[in-house]
Amino acid sequence: MDPTGMDLTGAAYWLPIVWAVLAATAIFIYVVLDGFDLGLGMLFLAEPDKKHRNIMVQTIAPVWDGNETWMIFGGAALYGVFPNAYATILPALYLPVLIMLFALIIRGVAFEFRSRMHTQQAQNLWDIGFCGGSLVASLMQGIILGTLVSGIRIEDNKFAGSSFDWLAPFPIFCGLAVACGYALLGATWLIWRTASDLQTTMRKWAGILSVAMLVMIAAVSAWTPALHVTYMQHWTTWPRILYVAPVPVAVIALAILMLQALRGKTSRRIPFFCALGWFFLSFSGLGINIWPYIVPPSMTIWQASSPPASQKFLLAGTVFLLPLILAYTAYAYHVFRGTVNEHSESYH
Amino acid sequence: MTGADAIFLARLQFAFTVGFHIVFPAFSIGLAAFLAVLEGLWLKTDKQVYLDLFHYWLRAFSIVFGMGVVSGLVMSYEFGTNWAQFSQKAGPILGPLLGYEVMTAFFLEAGFLGIMLFGMNKVGKKLHFFATCVVSLGTLISMSWILSSNSWMQTPRGYSIEPGTGRFIPQDWWAIVFNPSFPFRLVHMALAAFLSVAFIVGGVGAWHLLRARRAGRQPTEAVRVMFSMAMWMAALVGPLQILAGDAHGLNTLKYQPAKIAAMEGDWDSEGYAPELLFGIPDMKNETTHYKIAIPYAGSLILTHSLSGKVPGLKDYPKDQRAPSYVVFFSFRIMIALGMLMAATGLFSLWLRRKGTLWSNPLLLRTALILTPAGFIALLCGWVTTEVGRQPFTVYGLLRTADSASPVPGASIATTLAIFVVLYVIVFTSGISILLRGFAEEPHRDQAGPDARQPQRAASMASAISDTAASGHTGSANPGSGE
Numbered sequence A: 001m002d003p004t005g006m007d008l009t010g011a012a013y014w015l016p017i018v019w020a021v022l023a024a025t026a027i028f029i030y031v032v033l034d035g036f037d038l039g040l041g042m043l044f045l046a047e048p049d050k051k052h053r054n055i056m057v058q059t060i061a062p063v064w065d066g067n068e069t070w071m072i073f074g075g076a077a078l079y080g081v082f083p084n085a086y087a088t089i090l091p092a093l094y095l096p097v098l099i100m101l102f103a104l105i106i107r108g109v110a111f112e113f114r115s116r117m118h119t120q121q122a123q124n125l126w127d128i129g130f131c132g133g134s135l136v137a138s139l140m141q142g143i144i145l146g147t148l149v150s151g152i153r154i155e156d157n158k159f160a161g162s163s164f165d166w167l168a169p170f171p172i173f174c175g176l177a178v179a180c181g182y183a184l185l186g187a188t189w190l191i192w193r194t195a196s197d198l199q200t201t202m203r204k205w206a207g208i209l210s211v212a213m214l215v216m217i218a219a220v221s222a223w224t225p226a227l228h229v230t231y232m233q234h235w236t237t238w239p240r241i242l243y244v245a246p247v248p249v250a251v252i253a254l255a256i257l258m259l260q261a262l263r264g265k266t267s268r269r270i271p272f273f274c275a276l277g278w279f280f281l282s283f284s285g286l287g288i289n290i291w292p293y294i295v296p297p298s299m300t301i302w303q304a305s306s307p308p309a310s311q312k313f314l315l316a317g318t319v320f321l322l323p324l325i326l327a328y329t330a331y332a333y334h335v336f337r338g339t340v341n342e343h344s345e346s347y348h
Numbered sequence B: 001m002t003g004a005d006a007i008f009l010a011r012l013q014f015a016f017t018v019g020f021h022i023v024f025p026a027f028s029i030g031l032a033a034f035l036a037v038l039e040g041l042w043l044k045t046d047k048q049v050y051l052d053l054f055h056y057w058l059r060a061f062s063i064v065f066g067m068g069v070v071s072g073l074v075m076s077y078e079f080g081t082n083w084a085q086f087s088q089k090a091g092p093i094l095g096p097l098l099g100y101e102v103m104t105a106f107f108l109e110a111g112f113l114g115i116m117l118f119g120m121n122k123v124g125k126k127l128h129f130f131a132t133c134v135v136s137l138g139t140l141i142s143m144s145w146i147l148s149s150n151s152w153m154q155t156p157r158g159y160s161i162e163p164g165t166g167r168f169i170p171q172d173w174w175a176i177v178f179n180p181s182f183p184f185r186l187v188h189m190a191l192a193a194f195l196s197v198a199f200i201v202g203g204v205g206a207w208h209l210l211r212a213r214r215a216g217r218q219p220t221e222a223v224r225v226m227f228s229m230a231m232w233m234a235a236l237v238g239p240l241q242i243l244a245g246d247a248h249g250l251n252t253l254k255y256q257p258a259k260i261a262a263m264e265g266d267w268d269s270e271g272y273a274p275e276l277l278f279g280i281p282d283m284k285n286e287t288t289h290y291k292i293a294i295p296y297a298g299s300l301i302l303t304h305s306l307s308g309k310v311p312g313l314k315d316y317p318k319d320q321r322a323p324s325y326v327v328f329f330s331f332r333i334m335i336a337l338g339m340l341m342a343a344t345g346l347f348s349l350w351l352r353r354k355g356t357l358w359s360n361p362l363l364l365r366t367a368l369i370l371t372p373a374g375f376i377a378l379l380c381g382w383v384t385t386e387v388g389r390q391p392f393t394v395y396g397l398l399r400t401a402d403s404a405s406p407v408p409g410a411s412i413a414t415t416l417a418i419f420v421v422l423y424v425i426v427f428t429s430g431i432s433i434l435l436r437g438f439a440e441e442p443h444r445d446q447a448g449p450d451a452r453q454p455q456r457a458a459s460m461a462s463a464i465s466d467t468a469a470s471g472h473t474g475s476a477n478p479g480s481g482e
């Protein structure tokens, strides 16, 4: 079942597949890592206690830069490996991409600036920036995803739609879903990393957000197949249904686990990993849906690819470097492990 | 809005955002190296003053680095938002280079930054020093990759052009990475970063020395040490930069002679050419007005011989000439500042011998005035390089006009306006935080950055021990000073 009629053993066929898997992995890592720190940002203003806010920030201060680097990696990989997709998606989604970047700038500097302010008002202003920036960036990421899934018009290898194609019900709903999911990741991360009052508040938030997220997963799952015939076929034709059928079952299993963990006050990690599980399932469901397109409905990963010489050159290094990166990133998390509270050593 | 306007806006936006970005990485490159040296000296000599200086500059580093990251994130998507056609064609070559930059540099910096900033008490001294060195190494690796990319756009090698699509297909990665202008640009840029930071450190030091003098008290040891270190750098790197710049210019003459013609404001190619100190290039009438020239110097500088032939703009068709009235001036500002900085460095050597390094008012005032000089020269250098290669994005092969994205001018204008507002806010806040930090005199048991409530608990303790331990009478109150 080869849509391009290419030589199935040639590098031009398998390199894009390898890269599609690698790129999907990188995006997933980004979603997880930056997801919880954007989510933490969104919950920031919901927590009025200044001491608690400082603890929240302290749980991510040593790692947020690394989290954001995965996004830079995503951009660079797309540019080098799937340049046609890079050159189509970014102009097509020009406004949401730039709004997202603006939001990330504000939130990134707010992070550094807030604690250096002299007056309470100035600090409050940057706190709002931190929260608002996180919210807007999350919404835009969801909108970008939603627009991509609903399809981008291409003519002549170039984007041919309008500047506001993304302002449609499905993308906006995806924006809300992603923001809600990130907030859940943030809340469950804080359950893991903090204690006492703050943890109790976050358990409450996690409960509310879990329910909201379940509803949104269901809604998006029902909505997506209605967007394109090919998506519908993935859910109804044999044997593809085999891949997608276990997804809803697993989502429900995780939901049960999550609610139990939130109710019993003991387990601190399980909620975070349940939330991760939901993300993983939604993400793979999405991947199965759009495969082998990178810009649905018309550009496949093969059409988007750079020549094999480029993909090979980058792959040669990636094979060694990616495991190394994962190893020292894990080490950095390890150094700053443990529960953070008012009395824990202020990092300096 | 016409296509030409949209392209102009896209260029303006790109230039504005990259011009903003470059300042912070250059700052990080220089400062990270300085921090590694300070920590190394501390470990070796066990002198408190080096640790104090390390903490003092580490606080600035966390701000500068953060601003470098957020403005860099923008850059990595702007190739696609602003230059989609360029990305499609040159992506196969430049994309993998950027990919390697992320994997060999950005992750490395990010992975060890947390430990460098906050990990001193968690991992032990040796490992902490290792983290500092890794971050510094990361900034240098990052600089190398991005300059390789940029140099490839100036002097492309190792590619073939795919018929039909016009894509650049990589043929020889070694030739791509080590293209002819890369080594020159790398050295020149690295020196620029070191020199810029030397003058920041020197300027802050000079200010505290002047203040102590006015107050009639002794400056702290930390201030003297940092001023002295900065002046050593200026004395060494300043003259080196002139040599590196000269070599770079010769390389440009060889590979991009049209750029040299624009930089020099020369219209006719000739031997025994003068060097213009001043003039106003006029693209329309093909002449340069109000010339002030040194006879023969042009040939001498560019070809190292009196009779050497230098290129003129008239050698090139009108649609291949870079706007001389921009690069003529940016180039001269860079050179003038470079000379001034080198002279300051040499002057400091002389005063050092006389023993008045820390008290000579002329040196201190010059160093204070020249605080931003490195960054201004650096920006002027980039304007020269980038504007001078117009009207091409890939020199001689791909025109700027054929590089743009299909994005309407109105969208670009709107986002450009937002960028300007946002960057002005971010820049002024960042600078004022830095300045507030610099207003505090580095003192004994200096506090470093704090992830939670910076400098509250930590510097309360240090303020007490500071007043107890040394006769420090600094005006800033470290407890609230940050």
Ligand code: HDD
Pocket: B011, B012, B014, B015, B018, B019, B022, B083, B146, B149, B150, B153, B379, B382, B383, B386, B387, B390, B391, B392, B393, B400
């Ligand atoms: C790796 C690529 C790269 C790098 C490192 C830089 N630039 Fe650049 N620059 C470009 C890639 C580029 C470009 C994409 O190729 C542009 C856009 C349009 C063009 O002609 O070149 C450009 C244009 C461009 C222009 C507009 C030229 C004109 O309109 O005539 C200016 C003023 C600058 N840049 C300035 C800078 C500065 C100050 C930089 C340093 C920090 C810099 N660029 C680094």
Ligand code: HEM
Pocket: A065, A068, A069, A072, B018, B021, B022, B024, B025, B026, B028, B029, B064, B065, B066, B067, B068, B069, B070, B071, B072, B073, B074, B075, B076, B077, B106, B109, B110, B138, B139, B140, B142, B143, B146, B147, B189
């Ligand atoms: C248009 C071109 C550029 C792009 C796409 C770009 C991209 C980026 C990105 C994404 C970052 C953040 C990395 C992190 O998370 O640590 C960054 C930082 C950095 N950039 Fe750039 N950059 C560009 C121009 C330059 C130039 C011209 C230089 C210098 C020669 C440079 C040197 C650096 C360095 C050393 C850092 C790390 C230090 C820091 O983050 O402050 N970059 N760049």
Ligand code: HEM
Pocket: B184, B185, B186, B188, B189, B191, B192, B193, B195, B196, B241, B242, B243, B244, B245, B246, B248, B249, B250, B252, B259, B334, B335, B336, B337, B338, B339, B341, B373, B374, B375, B377, B378, B379, B380, B381, B382, B384, B385, B388
């Ligand atoms: C007085 C001595 C100097 C000379 C002769 C000199 C020469 C040059 C030349 C010829 C170029 C253009 C390269 C091109 O055509 O692409 C250049 C670019 C540049 N200069 Fe200088 N320069 C000097 C001083 C400085 C100083 C003091 C700084 C900064 C502190 C600086 C920073 C830069 C930068 C950042 C660039 C752009 C990057 C590059 O192309 O290397 N220069 N310089």
